[in-house]
Each structure stands twice: as structure tokens, then as C-alpha cells.
Amino acid sequence: MTMLTESVCDALLGVEGWHAEPWPVDVPALLGSESPRPPRPFTIGRADDRGAVFAYRMLRRRVFVEDQGLFGDSDLDFHDDDPRTVVLVARDPAGSVIGGVRLGPAADGPDTGWWRGGRLVVAPGQRGAPGVGPALVRAACAHAEEAGVVRFDADVQARHESLFVRLGWRRVRPVAVQSVPHVLMRWPIGRVAAAAAGKAALGPLLRGLDLGGRGFVGDDGAPVPGGDLVAACDAILPSMVERDPDWAGWCAVLVNVNDLAAMGAAPVGLLDALGARDASFAARVLAGLHRASDAYGVPVLGGHTQFGVPAALSVTALGRTAHPVPGGGGRPGQRVRLTADLGGRWRPGYTGRQWDSTSMRTPAELRTMIGAVGTARPAAAKDVSMAGIAGTLGMLAEASSCGAVLDMSRLPRPQGATMGDWLTCFPGFAMLTADVPDAPGLSAGPATGAECGELTTGRGVRLRWPDGELTEALSGPVTGMGPA
Structure with a gap:
């Protein structure tokens, strides 16, 4: 028997993308069924005209005010006046609105990534139509995730809890709306954990190697025994080297000097290893590398280049400090601070994944930023890596034998x-530090710093929201490498 997964069916039916198609999709016919079903009875799309929004509100009034008596004269509230609120509607083949749902930021203030869904309604005459309500819920979840939401909640009438559970929602606790029993439900968005998941294999893989030496296990760089030298090494994704060679060259320097900067080390030189199909392609990679080398004032001391091979690039950086700042120097009770360069924009072709704040900075600005940790000398520091802000904080906490809380309303963000994008992207220049309360922050030129959390007992990373709720972002260690 041939089966389609729910996500594939949703995509074919236009639910997951919530865009109404100009033609019906006959799923059984696509599967070769001898008994095709009639065309789908509804489509789902965003209500981007006043008529659709008005029809949706009239449905709400009929159901919530007139039929159920949940509200007095009107169920409208401040969310309906918030221009950020999104309304999704279901339409029948004639274009009439037969259901809808709204979603948007939960609080009347800056969008912290916490949204709420609500006012899910299906026209009384259409409640027998299969799938209208569930399809609206799925469309709302998909829209929330694409909008970069990190926490998505809904107050659901208690009698509908089982429907939401079947759709994958999780029960949080009972609540009351207008004195009627409801249940606070939460859609599980695993984006933060997914960004950090790539680090999970490191502990078992590297077990037995004394990486970094005692006190520096899992750090951004490794102190070289017998002196004040610190070494760091990073490879660039081969697909990125192939797709954007100049940018790959720039980033190879950027990530390495950031690693040294997190340890308070001043960079003194670079070594590169480059694989390329030919000299012309290699020249494009090296052009970006040389530009970054000049901008940061770090010479390329040597390296290796090979032609006739797939694109590959790695760089080793050397720096000096007599007293490296560890990534595992944090302790419960210390305050967490994020210092990040919020200038710039998404790198073209990498929207939501790579924030480019460095390529337009002056050499003086770049050098001020990478010298900030060495000047301030916090108890612990890590530069934000591809694990994202929460994932990197999880690594700092893991190395420090503790847990962490990140305050979503105080997090600096462009x-x-x-x-959702900011928590999981590579941010150009961003440093997470931990230190005693009232310790001065980093003086990092154009970068913005703010205290935005604390280290705690336990493990993992939790997110603190404006309503005081704590949600789990990471349940435990990120790398498995253990304490530094």
C-alpha cells in the first residue's frame, strides 16, 4: 500500500504553504487511485484584503458571541488592531470565507519571538467539511515558524485539546478564558535545538584527546604549551567555498580571529590550506582571504594550495596572550552578556543564516572589536558560532559545569x-561573556552589548520570556565534551 506522509499531503493540498492554488490537486489521482475524490472543498491563504478580514470577524462574532456566549458584545481585542497580526482564512470554491485563525506577537511591544494563535473559527455550516479546522491550525504553525517565531502558544477550549494533541501540540497547563475552561497549548518549535545538534557528536568522537589542555577543553582556541601562543583552526563548508569563493576567503579569516578574540589573544598570523579546481578559482578565494587579512591586520604566513581537487578551505590562526580567557570559566550566579555588531545585513544568498556586519567595517572598527575580550578579561567568553546564540551559550555553560538562562526581552538584535533567525544564525561578530554582577561590559567599538541572562545550577539552556515563563531551549550538554 502506498502512503504519503502528512507533510507531503499538506504540501500537495496547499496547506503547509498556506497559499491558495489556482487549481485543485487530486491526491488520489496522483497516486493512481481508481476512485478519485472530488476536488478539495477549500483553500487556505492569508487574508490580505479588508473583505476577507471582515468576513472572518463576522464568523467570530457569530460563533464566539452569539452561539457560545464567550464574550459580550464583541470578541475584538488589541491583537486585532496590531498591524503585525496575521489572519489566515479558509475559502470554499466560490471564494467565501468559511473559517479563519489569527496569529501574531503575544505582547504589545517589541517582537521577542513569542507569538500566540487564537480565534480559530469554522463556519457552523461547514463544520462537517473534513479538515478545515486542522488545516488552519497547521497553516498557522507553518506561518509562525517561517516568521522566525521561537515560542508559539494558544489557549484552546478544553473540549478541543485532543485535536491539538493529535496535531502535535503539547499541553502546558489549564487556564480560563472568560471563565470558560481552556488549556494553554504550545507548538514545539525545535529550531534552536536543531542549530546546536551538529555539535552533539564531538564528545564521543574526540574522547581521549586532551584538547586545549586542562581548563580549556572545548574552547575556541588552544593554548600552546610552554609559551603565550594560542592556536585556532576552522574549515569553511565546501559548498560555501564553491558557491561564494570570495566570501569564503573573508569568512575563513573572520571565524579564526573571532576564536582568538574570544580567548583574549591578539592575532599574529594565519596559515591557509586551499583546494581548488584551477588557479582562477583559487584566486577568487585568496582575494577574499587577503582582503580580510589586510582589514584585520593579520598577515598570511604561509600555507598549501592544491589544484584539480574539489573546493576546500581551512585556516589556522596564531595569537598571543599570557593569560587566555577560558570558555569554561563561568559559575552559577554570574551574569551573561551578549556583545554583537548589529550593523550590516543578511549576506545575499544566506538570508536567515549569515549576518554580514564585518565586510563594511573599517580596519580600526574590526580591530577594536576583536580586542575587547582581551581588555575586559571576563570570567568566561565564547564567540557565537554556527550553533547560534543559544547553542554557544550552552557550550559555555557545559564547559563551566552549569546551566544558563537567556532573557529574550533583553537580547540585542538587529x-x-x-x-528565530538571530538565535540560530552566524552573526559576524558576537561574543557571549559571563562575569560577576556589575562587572563592566566589553568596550567593542560599534558593537552593542547588554546583560541578557545568567548562569545557573543544573544544565542546558532555558529562555525567559516577558511573561516570566521559562521554556527549554536545550535540555542538556551541547557537545558532550564535559567541563573544561
Whole structure:
């Protein structure tokens, strides 16, 4: 028997993308069924005209005010006046609105990545139509995730809890709305954990190697025994080297000097290893590497280049400090601070994944930022890596034998980035530090710093929201490498 997964069916039916198609999709016919079903009875899309929004509100009034008596004269509230609120509607083949749902930021203030869904309604005459309500819920979940939402809640009438559970929602606790029993439900968005998941294999893989030496296990760089030298090494994704060679060259320097900067080390030189199909391609990679080398004032001391091979690039950086700042120097009770360069924009072709704040900075600005940790000398520091802000904080906490809380309302963030993107992207220049309360922050030139959390007993990373709720972002260690 041939089966389609739910996600494939949703995509074919236009639910997951919530865009109404100009033609019906006959799923049984696509599967070769001898008894095709009639065309689908509804489509789902965003209500981007006043008529659709008005029809949706009239449905709400009929159901919630007139039929159920949940509200007095009107069920409208401040969310309906918030321009950020999104309304999704279901339409029948004639274009009439037969259901809808709204979603948007939960609080009347800056969008912290916490949204709420609500006012899910299906026209009384259409409640027998299969799938209208569930399809609206799925469309709302998909829209929330694409909008960069990190926490998505809904107050659901208690009698509908089982429907939401079947759709994958999780029960949080009972609540009351207008004195009627409801249940607070939460859609599980695993984006933060997914960004950090790539680090999970490191502990078992590297077990037995004395990486970094005692006190520096899992650090951004490794102190070289017998002196003040610190070494760091990073490889660039081969697909990125192939797709954007100049940018790959720039980033190979960027990530390495950031690693040294997190340890308070001043960079003194670079070594590169480059694989390329020919000299012309290699020249494009090296052009970006040389530009970054000049901008940061770090010479390329040597390396290795090979032609006739797939694209590959790795760089080793050397720096000096007599007293490296460890990534595992944090302790419960210390305050967490994020210092990040919020200028710039998404790198073209990498929207939501790579924030480019460095390529337009002056050499003086870049050098001020990478010298900030060495000047301030916090108890612990890590530069934000591909594990994202929460994942990197999880690594700092793991190395420090503790847990962490990240305050979502105090996290510095560019205006052009959603919270979901910002928490999981590579941010250009961003340092997480931990230190005693009232310790001065980093003086990092154009970068913005703010205290946005604390280290705690336990393990993992939790997110603190404006309503005081704590949600789990990471349940335990990120790398499995253990304490530093």
C-alpha cells in the first residue's frame, strides 16, 4: 500500500504553504487511485484584503458571541488592531470565507519571538467539511515558524485539546478564558535545538584527546604549551567555498580571529590550506582571504594550495596572550552578556543564516572589536558560532559545569532579523561573556552589548520570556565534551 506522509499531503493540498492554488490537486489521482475524490472543498491563504478580514470577524462574532456566549458584545481585542497580526482564512470554491485563525506577537511591544494563535473559527455550516479546522491550525504553525517565531502558544477550549494533541501540540497547563475552561497549548518549535545538534557528536568522537589542555577543553582556541601562543583552526563548508569563493576567503579569516578574540589573544598570523579546481578559482578565494587579512591586520604566513581537487578551505590562526580567557570559566550566579555588531545585513544568498556586519567595517572598527575580550578579561567568553546564540551559550555553560538562562526581552538584535533567525544564525561578530554582577561590559567599538541572562545550577539552556515563563531551549550538554 502506498502512503504519503502528512507533510507531503499538506504540501500537495496547499496547506503547509498556506497559499491558495489556482487549481485543485487530486491526491488520489496522483497516486493512481481508481476512485478519485472530488476536488478539495477549500483553500487556505492569508487574508490580505479588508473583505476577507471582515468576513472572518463576522464568523467570530457569530460563533464566539452569539452561539457560545464567550464574550459580550464583541470578541475584538488589541491583537486585532496590531498591524503585525496575521489572519489566515479558509475559502470554499466560490471564494467565501468559511473559517479563519489569527496569529501574531503575544505582547504589545517589541517582537521577542513569542507569538500566540487564537480565534480559530469554522463556519457552523461547514463544520462537517473534513479538515478545515486542522488545516488552519497547521497553516498557522507553518506561518509562525517561517516568521522566525521561537515560542508559539494558544489557549484552546478544553473540549478541543485532543485535536491539538493529535496535531502535535503539547499541553502546558489549564487556564480560563472568560471563565470558560481552556488549556494553554504550545507548538514545539525545535529550531534552536536543531542549530546546536551538529555539535552533539564531538564528545564521543574526540574522547581521549586532551584538547586545549586542562581548563580549556572545548574552547575556541588552544593554548600552546610552554609559551603565550594560542592556536585556532576552522574549515569553511565546501559548498560555501564553491558557491561564494570570495566570501569564503573573508569568512575563513573572520571565524579564526573571532576564536582568538574570544580567548583574549591578539592575532599574529594565519596559515591557509586551499583546494581548488584551477588557479582562477583559487584566486577568487585568496582575494577574499587577503582582503580580510589586510582589514584585520593579520598577515598570511604561509600555507598549501592544491589544484584539480574539489573546493576546500581551512585556516589556522596564531595569537598571543599570557593569560587566555577560558570558555569554561563561568559559575552559577554570574551574569551573561551578549556583545554583537548589529550593523550590516543578511549576506545575499544566506538570508536567515549569515549576518554580514564585518565586510563594511573599517580596519580600526574590526580591530577594536576583536580586542575587547582581551581588555575586559571576563570570567568566561565564547564567540557565537554556527550553533547560534543559544547553542554557544550552552557550550559555555557545559564547559563551566552549569546551566544558563537567556532573557529574550533583553537580547540585542538587529532590526532586520527575526528572533528565530538571530538565535540560530552566524552573526559576524558576537561574543557571549559571563562575569560577576556589575562587572563592566566589553568596550567593542560599534558593537552593542547588554546583560541578557545568567548562569545557573543544573544544565542546558532555558529562555525567559516577558511573561516570566521559562521554556527549554536545550535540555542538556551541547557537545558532550564535559567541563573544561
